[in-house]
Amino acid sequence: MSFQCRQFYLKDDRCAMKVSTDSLLLGSWVAVEPTTSCILDVGTGCGILALMMAQRTAEQAQIEAIELDAEAVQQAQENIVASPWPAKVQCTQADCFAWQPQQPVDLIVCNPPYFTAHLASQQEQRRLARQGTQPLTAWLARMTTWLSPQGRIAWILPLSMETRLEAPSELSLRRRCEVATVVGKPAKLVLLEWTNETVECRHESLSIRTADGDYANEFRQLTSAFYLAGEHQTS
Known part of the structure; x- marks a missing residue:
């Protein structure tokens, strides 16, 4: 499979989770401030969120992407090299519960493995991509430790899972967007953006x-x- 964006092209045939509307929504919706210079994409897959952040940020911004699955890392690296921003984005194979950034992060974007209520896939690669190895609250707590003083974290989740997520006390919900698949229908997804600062949502x-x-x-x-x-656009 492949996906053509306006400024870059993605291949995702070696990734367990393919390009989806979820990532495109999150990468378009999250606020990218002019001062945002250090961005992290956790669980990058084929690299779509990292490349969306590269397109949306100033030339001097640096985007780091981490991914547990080796085949997805290789494909993300190939997509990055083929993009207009090969020097701006770095992709590393890593487990987020063992990895540590070299400096505080201004913005973390993540389309997390939230299919925890589903039966485990018989294929290990797809199971890890869909369900992960830790509960979502642990993912969020881990990411909070990486933030700069004004840092932010942005996720997309099924609306039904929001109530199961307990945010660390130091985070404030800055923005929240309910997403309906069809106009007039109940929302099924939620976009969430937290910050280290005390703000009104x-x-x-x-x-x-x-x-x-x-x-x-x-x-x-x-x-x-x-x-x-x-x-x-797919092919």
């Missing part, structure tokens, strides 16, 4: 498609820097 909502099946205007506008004419 901004609540948002978004629909991906209209009742007719077309992409909703709000979704097209949000992802316009990445989607080609608002369409998911």
Whole structure:
């Protein structure tokens, strides 16, 4: 499989989890401040979030991506080399519960392995990508230790799993966006952005498609820097 964005091209055939709307939503929605210079993508897969951050940041920004699966790391590295930002993004094979960044991180983006309620896949690579080795609360607590004083963490999750997630006391929820697959239908996903600073949460909502099946205007506008004419291009 492959995925063509406006400024870069991805292959994901050797990755357990393929390019999905989830990552495209998160990479488009998360706030990227002008002062954001150190970004981390945890569980990068084929590298899509890391490359989205590379497209959205200043030339001097540095993006690091970590991934547990060796085949996904190799494919992400190939996608990075083929992109316009090979010197800006670095991908490393690592377990986030053993790895440590060399400096505090301004922004962490993650599409975490949240299929913990599902039966384990018989294929180990896909099982780890879908379910991980630790509960989500442990993932969030681990990432919190890497943040700079004004650092932020952004995730996407099924709405049903939000109540199971206990954020560390030092984090404040900065933004929250409920995502419905179709206009007028109940939300199924939630985008979350936490910060080290004490802030009041901004609540948002978004629909991906209209009742007719077309992409909703709000979704097209949000992802316009990445989607080609608002369409998911695969081959």
